Amino acid sequence: xxxxxxxxxxxxxxxxxxxxxxxYVPKDSASYYQFxxxxxxxxxxxxGMVDPENIEARDAIQFISSKVAMPFKIFxxxxxxxxxxxxxxxxLSSEVDQALNQFDAEDSPAPGGPELIKDGEERGExxxxxxxxxxxxxxxxxxxxxxxxxxxxxxxxxxxxxxxxVRFRVDGTLFTSLFLPLQVHDAVVARIKILxxxxxxxxxxxxxxRFSAKVEGRxxxxxxxxxxxxxxxxxxxxxLDPDKKLVDLQSIGLTGKNLERxxxxxxxxxxxxxxxxxxxxxxxxxxxxxxxxVDKEKSNAVSLEDPIEYDIPGVNQSQxxxxxxxxxxxxxxxxxxxxxxIIMVGEIRDAETARLAIQASLTGHLVFxxxxxxxxxxxxxxxxxxxxxxxxxxxxLILTIGQRLVPTICEEKEVVPVEDSIKIMIExxxxxxxxxxxxxxxxxxxxxxxxKSATCPSGTRGRIGVFEMIEMDRELEKIILNSPSEGDxxxxxxxxxxxxxxxxxxxxxxxxxxxxxxxxKL
Numbered sequence: 001x002x003x004x005x006x007x008x009x010x011x012x013x014x015x016x017x018x019x020x021x022x023x024y025v026p027k028d029s030a031s032y033y034q035f036x037x038x039x040x041x042x043x044x045x046x047x048g049m050v051d052p053e054n055i056e057a058r059d060a061i062q063f064i065s066s067k068v069a070m071p072f073k074i075f076x077x078x079x080x081x082x083x084x085x086x087x088x089x090x091x092l093s094s095e096v097d098q099a100l101n102q103f104d105a106e107d108s109p110a111p112g113g114p115e116l117i118k119d120g121e122e123r124g125e126x127x128x129x130x131x132x133x134x135x136x137x138x139x140x141x142x143x144x145x146x147x148x149x150x151x152x153x154x155x156x157x158x159x160x161x162x163x164x165x166v167r168f169r170v171d172g173t174l175f176t177s178l179f180l181p182l183q184v185h186d187a188v189v190a191r192i193k194i195l196x197x198x199x200x201x202x203x204x205x206x207x208x209x210r211f212s213a214k215v216e217g218r219x220x221x222x223x224x225x226x227x228x229x230x231x232x233x234x235x236x237x238x239x240l241d242p243d244k245k246l247v248d249l250q251s252i253g254l255t256g257k258n259l260e261r262x263x264x265x266x267x268x269x270x271x272x273x274x275x276x277x278x279x280x281x282x283x284x285x286x287x288x289x290x291x292x293x294v295d296k297e298k299s300n301a302v303s304l305e306d307p308i309e310y311d312i313p314g315v316n317q318s319q320x321x322x323x324x325x326x327x328x329x330x331x332x333x334x335x336x337x338x339x340x341x342i343i344m345v346g347e348i349r350d351a352e353t354a355r356l357a358i359q360a361s362l363t364g365h366l367v368f369x370x371x372x373x374x375x376x377x378x379x380x381x382x383x384x385x386x387x388x389x390x391x392x393x394x395x396x397l398i399l400t401i402g403q404r405l406v407p408t409i410c411e412e413k414e415v416v417p418v419e420d421s422i423k424i425m426i427e428x429x430x431x432x433x434x435x436x437x438x439x440x441x442x443x444x445x446x447x448x449x450x451x452k453s454a455t456c457p458s459g460t461r462g463r464i465g466v467f468e469m470i471e472m473d474r475e476l477e478k479i480i481l482n483s484p485s486e487g488d489x490x491x492x493x494x495x496x497x498x499x500x501x502x503x504x505x506x507x508x509x510x511x512x513x514x515x516x517x518x519x520x521k522l
Contacts, residue, residue, distance in 0.1 A: 007049075007052045007074055007075065007076050008075050008076070009075060009076045009077070010038065010046075010048055010075035010076070010077055011077075011078075011081065012038065012048065012077060012081040012084065012085055014081075014084055016087075016088050017036065017037070017038060017085050017088035018088075018457040021037045021038065021039055021040060021457060022037060022088055022089060024037045024040075024045055024064065024068050024070075025037045025047075025064060027086075027089040029060060029064070030086060030089070031086060033054070033056065033057035033060050033061075034049065034050040034051065034054070034057065034082055035047050035048060035049040035050070035057055035060075035061065035082075036048045036077070036082060036085045036086065038075065038077070038085070039452075039453055039457070040070075040452060040457070041451075041452060041453060043070060043071070044070065044071050044072065044073050045064075045065065045068065045070045045071070045072045045073070046072070046073050046075060047061060047072055047073070047074050047075070048074075048075045048076070048077035048081065048082070048085070049074055049075070049076060049077065050076075050077060050078070050079055050082050052074055052076055061074070096139055096142055096143070096178060096180070099135040099136075099138040099139045099142065100135065100139070100180070100181065100184070136184065136187040136188060136190075136191050137191055139180070139184065139188060140188060140191050140192060141213075143155060143157075143166060143178070144213055144215065144220075144222070144237075145215055145216075146168075146177070147168050147177075147237075147239060148215045148216075148220055148239060148241070149215070149216070150168060150170060151170060151171075152168035152169055152170050152239060153169050153170070153172075153238065153239055153280070154168070154169040154174075154236060154237065154238050154239065155167075155168060155169075155235075155236070155237040155239065156168075156169070156174065156234070156235075156236050157188065157189070157192075157234065157235040157236075157237075158229075158234050159182065159185050159229065159231040159232035159233070159234065160231055161231060162182060163179045163180065163181060163182055164179065164180040164181070164182060164184070164185050164188070165178075165179060166178040166179070166180060171407055171458075171460065171461070171462060171463050172280065172405055172407065172463055173407075173458075185232055186232075188235075189226070189232075189233050189235055192224060192226075192235055192237075193207075193209075193226070195209075195211040195224075196209025196210060196211050196224045197209055198224075198226065203228060203232075203233055204228055205228065206225065206226055206227045206228065207225070207226045208223075208224065208225050208226075209224045210222060210223045210224060210307065211224070218241070220239060220240070220241050221239075221240040221241075221307065221309075222237045222238065222239060222240070223237065223238040223240060223307055224236070224237050224238075225237075240307060240309045241309075241310075246288055246289065246292050246310055246312065247285065247289055248289060248292070248293070249262060249263070249289050249290070249293055251289075252282065252285060252286055252289050252464070252465045253464040253465035253466060253467065253508070254465070254467065258467050258469055258504070261399060261469050261471055262290065262399070262401070262469075263293070265398045265399040265471075266290050266293060266294050266366070268366060268398055269364065269366065270361055270362075270363075270364045270365055270366055271361050271366060271367070271396060271397070271398035272357060272358065272361040272367045272369070272396045272397050272398060273290070273366075273367070273368050273369075273398055273399045273400075273401070274348070274369055274370065274371050274379050274397065274399075274400050274401070275287060275368075275369070275370045275371075275400075275401045275402075275403065276370065276371050276372065276373045276374075276375070276376060276378065276379055276400065276401070276402050276403075277370075277402060277403045277404055278372075278404075280405070281403055281404050281405055282403060282404075282405045282463070282465050283370045283403065284309055284346070284370075285465075286401070286403060286465065287344055287346075287368050287369075287370065288309075288310055288312060290368055291303070291312055291315055291342070291344055291368065292312060294342055294366075296313075296314030296315060296342075297314070299341035299342050300316070300338070300339055300340050300341050300342070301314065301315045301316065301340070301341065301342040301343075301344070302315070302316045302317075302318070302335050302338055302340045302342070302343055302344070303315055303316070303317045303318065303343070303344035303345075303346070304318055304320055304328055304331040304332060304335065304343075304344070304345050304346055305317060305318070305319060305320065305344070305346040306319065306320045306322075306328070306346050306347070307319060315344075316338075318331060318335075320346070327353075328345055328346065328347065328348070328349060328350075328353045329350065329352040329353045329356055332345060332353060332356045332357065332360065333356065335360075336360060336363075336365075340365055341365065341366065342365070342366045342367075342368070343357075343360055343365050343366070343367045343368070344367075344368045344369070345357055345367065345368070345369040346369070346370065347369065347370050347371070347372075348369050348370065348371045348386075350386070351386045351387040351388075354371075354383055354386045354387070354388050355387065355388060357369055358383075358388055358392050358393075358396050361396040362392070362395065362396055371383075373402075374402075375402045375468065375486070375500070375501075376400040376401060376402035376468045376469060376470045377402075377470070377486040377489045377490050377493075378486055379397075379400040379470075380393055380397070380400075380480055380484050380489060381484060381485065381486060383397075384484060390480055390481055390484055391481060393480055393484075394472060394476070394477035394480055394481065397472050398471070398472055399469060399470070399471055399472070400469065400470045401467060401468070401469050402467065402468040402469075402500075402501055403465050403466065403467045403468075403501065404465070404466050404501055404505075404522060405463040405464070405465055405466075406463060406464060406465075406466050406505055406508070406514045406518050406521075406522070407450075407458075407460035407461075407462070407463055407514065407515065407518060408460060408461065408462045408463060408464050408513060408514055409448055409450055409459070409460055409512065409513065409514055409515050410450070410451070410453065410456035410459055410460060410461050411456075412451045412453045412456065412459075413448040413449070413450075413451055413512065414448060414449040414450065414451040414459075415446050415448060415449075416446060416447045416448060416449045416516055417445070417446050418443060418444060418445055418446055418447060422447070422516075423443060426443050426506065429502065429503060429506065430503065432494060433494065433497070433499075434494075434495060434497065436497075437497035441507070442510075443510070444510050447509055447510065447512075447516040448509070448512045448515060448516060449515050449516055449517055450515040450517070459515065460515065464508070464513060464514065466501045466502075466504040466505040466508065466514075466522065467501060467504055468498070468499065468500045468501045468504065470489070470493050470498065475492060476489070476492060476493070479492055501522055502519060502522040505518060505519045505522055506519050
């Protein structure tokens with residue numbers, strides 16, 4: 001057996017260990033033998049031991065290694081790091097287990113967790129805050145608390161044949177965080193329905209609602225949707241943090257010519273700027289970044305949103321409420337009587353809103369909005385499908401932006417040499433780009449892939465936007481009036497140096513911002 005001095009030392013620096021790593025070693029074993037799973041690198045389980053010469057602990061590690069079918073590597077850690085690391089086990093599962101133990105008993109106090117506020121209370125329609133008391137409310141509260149502190153954007157509560165699966169979406173990817181027994185499903189769903197003022201007895205069709213919770217002293221909004229499935233109602237909660245720090249245009253991933261295009265567009269006195277992309281592609285964040293960058297002291301900026309996700313100082317933000325016929329279209333009519341200079345409309349969903357947005361930009365207003373298409377090229381055909389006359393589009397539409405979100409790489413990176421297969425892929429991607437623009441694209445000798453580590457289990461952390469943009473000009477106006485198909489629009493803008501989202505991702509991969517393997521996912 002190697003001596004203690006032969007074993008490398010690792011400093012955990014007080015960082016919380018990931019649930020993905022902790023699952024390899026039960027808490028009782030870790031506590032008794034004084035070792036912790038601290039990471040997985042290249043298929044090897046890394047373990048930190050306070051006393052690497054403890055033969056009994058070594059035997060336990062051998063058993064765990066064979067059970068999980070992974071080789072292991074040992075590091076020496078300090079007693080302080082072990083004590084702090086052991087606290088990582090006291091997370092979501094343990095807190096929920098405590099509540100489940102009380103589930104079959106009478107309602108008993110189980111204080112803690114976020115303070116929950118029913119939908120409508122802040123508008124004076126409710127009576128009192130609902131504080132965590134019974135086991136079921138404790139379970140819901142703990143789920144909300146851990147999802148929020150873990151920077152999740154969504155919570156999925158899914159019934160299956162034999163259990164309930166709770167998943168959190170973090171950085172665009174869903175992770176299973178917890179399993180609950182099936183018998184608590186109806187109670188958990190009922191608790192969420194009470195908070196959102198949904199109908200408790202309606203289980204046959206989807207319902208929507210919202211509520212607020214104070215988590216660690218911060219007010220967080222939750223947008224809730226229920227959906228009937230074969231095994232029961234599924235619940236999805238979108239987490240909206242109004243206090244979340246707004247990011248500037250550069251931080252969301254806008255660089256070079258794309259950044260210049262956006263800055264130029266938002267300085268225009270009037271016109272229409274449209275963003276496109278699927279749900280969860282960061283369109284709202286980009287809209288907010290654009291609104292934050294305009295001069296709000298000299299302009300009257302008004303927004304229509306569903307829901308209001310962030311508070312923007314200097315902007316008059318309004319929440320639409322379709323249930324009382326306060327829609328984007330009706331709200332836009334009212335905004336035009338508020339002497340606005342800049343208008344943000346959360347989404348163009350129908351022909352009426354599209355026509356009103358066009359009219360607003362024609363009458364001297366700068367309008368920002370989003371629309372659902374697959375790419376920037378599809379915006380014009382989509383507007384025409386909605387009933388907007390083609391001749392109204394060129395004088396109003398300034399800029400169309402397509403975007404997606406891509407994971408950013410951690411500090412520890414895996415070097416990937418740029419060999420023939422990668423070179424061929426890059427050359428093929430830019431094959432139809434004119435030489436005058438292609439000469440600015442330099443293929444590096446190496447790119448980087450995601451590398452999993454103890455501090456970054458997935459190899460990526462956070463996300464950044466990749467973009468494609470089309471600016472209106474005289475030639476494009478003629479194309480829209482004569483043959484506004486996606487193919488014709490692409491052929492023209494490509495001749496002017498258009499870079500699509502996949503290519504923007506490739507350029508960011510060249511710079512080591514995102515893993516190269518993410519490029520092929522676009």
